[in-house]
Amino acid sequence: MKALSAAQRRRRRSLYVMAALAVLSTLVFGLLQKSGQVVTYGFVLDKEWVLVQQWVINSRTASLLFGLVAVAASGVAFLQFRAGKTIGIASAVGAAGIMMSFLSWAAAGKFIPFTGLLQGALLLSVPLIFGSMAGVLSERSGVVNIAIEGQLLAGAFVSGVVASLTHSTFWGLIVAPFAGCLISTLLAVFAINFAIDQIILGFVLNVLVYGITDFLYKKLLIPYQATWNSGPTLAAIKIPILWKIPLLGPILFDQSIIVYLMYGVVFLISFSLFKTKWGLRTRAVGEHPTAADSVGIKVNRLRFMNVMIAGMVAGLGGAYFTVGGVGAFNKEMTAGKGFIALAALIFGRWTPWGAVSAALLFGFADNLQSVLGIIGTPIPSEFMLMVPYLVTVVAVTGFVGRVRAPAADGTPYKRGESH
Amino acid sequence: MSLELRGITKTFGALVANDSIDLKVETGEIHAILGENGAGKSTLMNIVYGLVAPDSGEILVDGVVKKISEPSDALASGIGMVHQHFMLVPVFTVAENIVLGHEKTGFAGRLDLNEARERIKKVSDQFNFDVNPDDLIEGLPVGVQQRVEIIRALIYDAKVLILDEPTAVLTPQETDDLLKIMQELKAQGTSIIFITHKLREVKAVADRITIIRRGKVVGNASPSASQSELASLMVGREVELAPDRGAHDVGAEVLVVKDLSILDITGRALVNKVSFSVRAGEVLAIAGVQGNGQSEVARAMVNLEEHVKGSITLNGEEIVGKSVRESLHAGIAFVPESRELDGLIGSMSIAENLILDLHDLAPYAKGIQLFPNVVLDEAAKRRDEFDIRLQNVTDPISSLSGGNKQKVVLARELSRPVKLLVASQPTRGLDVGSIEFVHKRILEERDAGRAVLLFSTELDEVLALADRIAVMYRGEILSIVPSGVSAQELGLLMAGVVHA
Ligand SMILES: Nc1ncnc2c1ncn2[C@@H]1O[C@H](COP(=O)(O)OP(=O)(O)OP(=O)(O)O)[C@@H](O)[C@H]1O
Numbered sequence: 001m002k003a004l005s006a007a008q009r010r011r012r013r014s015l016y017v018m019a020a021l022a023v024l025s026t027l028v029f030g031l032l033q034k035s036g037q038v039v040t041y042g043f044v045l046d047k048e049w050v051l052v053q054q055w056v057i058n059s060r061t062a063s064l065l066f067g068l069v070a071v072a073a074s075g076v077a078f079l080q081f082r083a084g085k086t087i088g089i090a091s092a093v094g095a096a097g098i099m100m101s102f103l104s105w106a107a108a109g110k111f112i113p114f115t116g117l118l119q120g121a122l123l124l125s126v127p128l129i130f131g132s133m134a135g136v137l138s139e140r141s142g143v144v145n146i147a148i149e150g151q152l153l154a155g156a157f158v159s160g161v162v163a164s165l166t167h168s169t170f171w172g173l174i175v176a177p178f179a180g181c182l183i184s185t186l187l188a189v190f191a192i193n194f195a196i197d198q199i200i201l202g203f204v205l206n207v208l209v210y211g212i213t214d215f216l217y218k219k220l221l222i223p224y225q226a227t228w229n230s231g232p233t234l235a236a237i238k239i240p241i242l243w244k245i246p247l248l249g250p251i252l253f254d255q256s257i258i259v260y261l262m263y264g265v266v267f268l269i270s271f272s273l274f275k276t277k278w279g280l281r282t283r284a285v286g287e288h289p290t291a292a293d294s295v296g297i298k299v300n301r302l303r304f305m306n307v308m309i310a311g312m313v314a315g316l317g318g319a320y321f322t323v324g325g326v327g328a329f330n331k332e333m334t335a336g337k338g339f340i341a342l343a344a345l346i347f348g349r350w351t352p353w354g355a356v357s358a359a360l361l362f363g364f365a366d367n368l369q370s371v372l373g374i375i376g377t378p379i380p381s382e383f384m385l386m387v388p389y390l391v392t393v394v395a396v397t398g399f400v401g402r403v404r405a406p407a408a409d410g411t412p413y414k415r416g417e418s419h
Numbered sequence: 420m421s422l423e424l425r426g427i428t429k430t431f432g433a434l435v436a437n438d439s440i441d442l443k444v445e446t447g448e449i450h451a452i453l454g455e456n457g458a459g460k461s462t463l464m465n466i467v468y469g470l471v472a473p474d475s476g477e478i479l480v481d482g483v484v485k486k487i488s489e490p491s492d493a494l495a496s497g498i499g500m501v502h503q504h505f506m507l508v509p510v511f512t513v514a515e516n517i518v519l520g521h522e523k524t525g526f527a528g529r530l531d532l533n534e535a536r537e538r539i540k541k542v543s544d545q546f547n548f549d550v551n552p553d554d555l556i557e558g559l560p561v562g563v564q565q566r567v568e569i570i571r572a573l574i575y576d577a578k579v580l581i582l583d584e585p586t587a588v589l590t591p592q593e594t595d596d597l598l599k600i601m602q603e604l605k606a607q608g609t610s611i612i613f614i615t616h617k618l619r620e621v622k623a624v625a626d627r628i629t630i631i632r633r634g635k636v637v638g639n640a641s642p643s644a645s646q647s648e649l650a651s652l653m654v655g656r657e658v659e660l661a662p663d664r665g666a667h668d669v670g671a672e673v674l675v676v677k678d679l680s681i682l683d684i685t686g687r688a689l690v691n692k693v694s695f696s697v698r699a700g701e702v703l704a705i706a707g708v709q710g711n712g713q714s715e716v717a718r719a720m721v722n723l724e725e726h727v728k729g730s731i732t733l734n735g736e737e738i739v740g741k742s743v744r745e746s747l748h749a750g751i752a753f754v755p756e757s758r759e760l761d762g763l764i765g766s767m768s769i770a771e772n773l774i775l776d777l778h779d780l781a782p783y784a785k786g787i788q789l790f791p792n793v794v795l796d797e798a799a800k801r802r803d804e805f806d807i808r809l810q811n812v813t814d815p816i817s818s819l820s821g822g823n824k825q826k827v828v829l830a831r832e833l834s835r836p837v838k839l840l841v842a843s844q845p846t847r848g849l850d851v852g853s854i855e856f857v858h859k860r861i862l863e864e865r866d867a868g869r870a871v872l873l874f875s876t877e878l879d880e881v882l883a884l885a886d887r888i889a890v891m892y893r894g895e896i897l898s899i900v901p902s903g904v905s906a907q908e909l910g911l912l913m914a915g916v917v918h919a
């Protein structure tokens with residue numbers, strides 16, 4: 001009960017922040033803006049990425065409109081909060097309103113390829129989503145996984161090389177999970193069997209993968225590029241019917257197989273974690289291993305297995321960089337995405353959907369910043385970088401209810417040590 | 420099914436927790452194990468259940484040596500256990516906890532909790548447990564959590580059932596119900612190992628009694644032995660079961676509680692306009708069956724509750740709205756009901772836990788500097804004074820036995836000069852020798868002019884210590900009666916019966 005009310009207070013606080021931001025964006029972006037400029041939003045509705053629809057609107061009007069939508073959504077969220085209902089949808093609408101209000105102002109006089117903006121966001125979040133799912137798997141069962149970065153990188157490297165050697169994206173995809181699994185098995189052995197500090201261990205593993213891939217890249221992939229580092233890439237596949245859904249269809253259902261695998265992984269993990277025997281045991285082992293042990297669950301075996309699966313998921317995510325993207329492996333090409341995935345996991349409060357939402361918002365922020373950079377806006381880039389994250393924090397705290405880190409996360413289990 | 424232990428020995432470093440213990444439990448008997456806090460009872464039971472590996476010795480089930488190295492081995496051999504420290508996942512529901520390890524699944528591997536729900540409801544109705552399968556464990560009072568543990572053991576119908584202090588958190592009525600259940604189970608042929616510190620219960624149900632002192636079996640006793648005989652066998656000296664309560668002078672009102680209401684997050688009143696006062700040199704006991712709002716009132720005294728209306732004043736100074744720390748520093752000692760959760764920090768040493776309240780003040784600290792030696796000296800002093808059984812004060816708190824953990828909290832809270840002592844179930848889980856000691860300390864506090872607010876579900880304790888008794892029922896104080904009241908009358912009041 002105490003935990004609940006603390007969570008409620010936190011939610012109320014984030015609602016206040018959202019409402020304040022909504023009002024602020026209405027005022028700053030809407031009312032204080034010079035009128036007379038228009039913003040143009042481009043949408044792909046159907047067909048082969050042909051621009052079908054343009055929405056031209058006075059940018060001041062748009063900012064004002066979206067700002068007011070955000071204010072209204074905040075109001076609704078408050079009412080729902082008072083009535084003890086969930087506030088997910090209202091706070092999502094609120095956050096989107098603030099975002100759009102800002103965008104309409106920032107892109108005044110410019111053209112925004114809206115579908116492209118969203119699709120780019122999705123693509124940027126793919127490795128984050130894979131990574132955070134790996135995090136969910138291992139941390140929910142009580143093993144801190146800092147080594148996501150290393151698992152992604154190992155997956156990227158091995159799948160790139162194998163695809164290049166076999167001239168087959170198929171084999172590239174098949175081996176990627178095993179590469180990630182190799183790294184996570186090391187994590188499992190040392191963290192679970194030898195109770196080594198998991199943070200330090202994860203860090204060491206990341207450095208190890210960086211080192212090995214850098215070395216091989218220099219000694220093997222560069223000199224023998226034609227054989228070793230010129231793998232094919234996956235083509236986009238349109239899902240019949242679904243891809244024709246207006247606005248969302250071309251974004252979600254005209255992707256390479258790896259993105260569809262990601263959808264599968266997300267659905268599977270979120271279903272399994274909360275609805276199956278495996279999920280119940282996994283959560284038990286992450287929350288109260290002694291209790292799990294006392295009913296006959298092999299705590300360390302389950303943890304070991306989950307950490308291995310986590311590595312497979314991250315490894316598959318790594319393939320997205322090579323066979324799912326440019327084909328060739330590049331030195332340190334994961335560029336810290338594993339750590340951002342970890343941040344998404346924490347922002348998402350260790351729930352699969354929370355992590356996905358956070359990853360999507362991070363991806364969106366990332367892409368928005370580059371799109372705005374390309375079209376050129378009056379705002380300094382530091383500020384541009386900041387605003388989306390601000391919205392992210394507010395939105396994610398509003399989205400998710402009372403969830404904290406799994407109680408036994410990071411604590412090795414040895415029988416009889418605590419009673 | 421019969422169970423026999425032969426020569427079980429277990430050491431933790433230099434400490435011999437079990438010293439070549441032999442024990443035989445016959446089919447369909449209730450075998451009580453008595454022993455002081457730290458005698459090694461839980462260790463022995465954890466060995467039988469496969470949670471602790473013995474250094475030597477063997478376990479025989481129905482005369483056949485069984486290798487039990489995992490709880491699953493024990494479960495497979497028909498041994499079930501209700502642990503002293505709850506083995507429940509706090510963020511799971513009752514049903515989820517009960518199916519854990521024995522899950523049924525339906526289509527696509529989907530968990531099927533319906534059967535478990537039915538069985539929980541059935542057992543719960545059968546024994547009047549009032550447990551809802553879909554409640555979250557962390558929102559349930561400790562008494563109800565304990566019932567969940569018992570339901571679990573009953574559902575997986577163990578042939579040998581180990582109950583490690585199952586009644587420590589139950590009310591007298593619930594305890595009587597449990598004793599009845601135990602007898603029913605025994606009639607069905609279940610063997611029960613029953614650990615408790617309450618001699619009345621042992622006398623009521625046990626067929627045989629084994630007494631353990633400092634890791635060794637020191638003898639057997641028959642249930643017909645008197646309580647004081649049992650007590651002295653256990654402790655190794657004479658024990659005064661009822662403390663002397665001398666005459667005393669009461670002073671001015673120290674604590675005044677007026678129209679105190681405590682709401683849960685949905686706005687429902689858990690405590691409804693409760694008013695009472697405690698004078699200096701007086702013990703006011705708040706009696707009541709677990710779950711009638713006493714826990715919340717106790718927590719409100721140091722502002723651990725969130726939604727509080729009304730006023731609480733200490734020597735005229737308002738407490739409501741202050742921080743926990745401020746309320747403690749205003750002169751309140753607080754012994755919480757759930758010591759594991761609210762009273763101790765599991766990852767810290769015994770010594771650190773002993774001085775937690777004053778860790779940032781002289782003589783332990785000055786500025787940003789902490790003086791570990793002073794801490795250790797003080798800890799050793801308190802260990803001796805409170806007879807806390809431990810190897811080393813620098814050991815982690817988790818190495819202590821259940822009763823000794825409670826002594827750590829008591830030692831800390833009673834070592835601070837205060838105006839008001841708030842003690843919630845202060846002797847829960849303590850052995851008779853320690854209860855004698857704690858009762859003496861509480862009365863000493865009273866005689867030294869402190870106000871004492873005691874929350875207890877134990878009739879005997881209430882009657883032995885209180886000067887006045889307030890009975891709480893469904894969030895309200897039914898009446899406040901003087902200490903002369905009879906146990907029967909008090910029992911009726913606690914059940915909500917007010918007579919004209
Ligand atoms: N894991 C451990 N490490 C070190 N010492 C331990 C450990 N577990 C138990 N002990 C010690 O072994 C002794 C016996 O503990 P045990 O929990 O069996 O006592 P108990 O008889 O159940 O007492 P209580 O009535 O207080 O529950 C205690 O002195 C305790 O401190």
Ligand SMILES: [Mg+2]
Nearest residue numbers: 460461503821
């Ligand atoms: Mg014990």
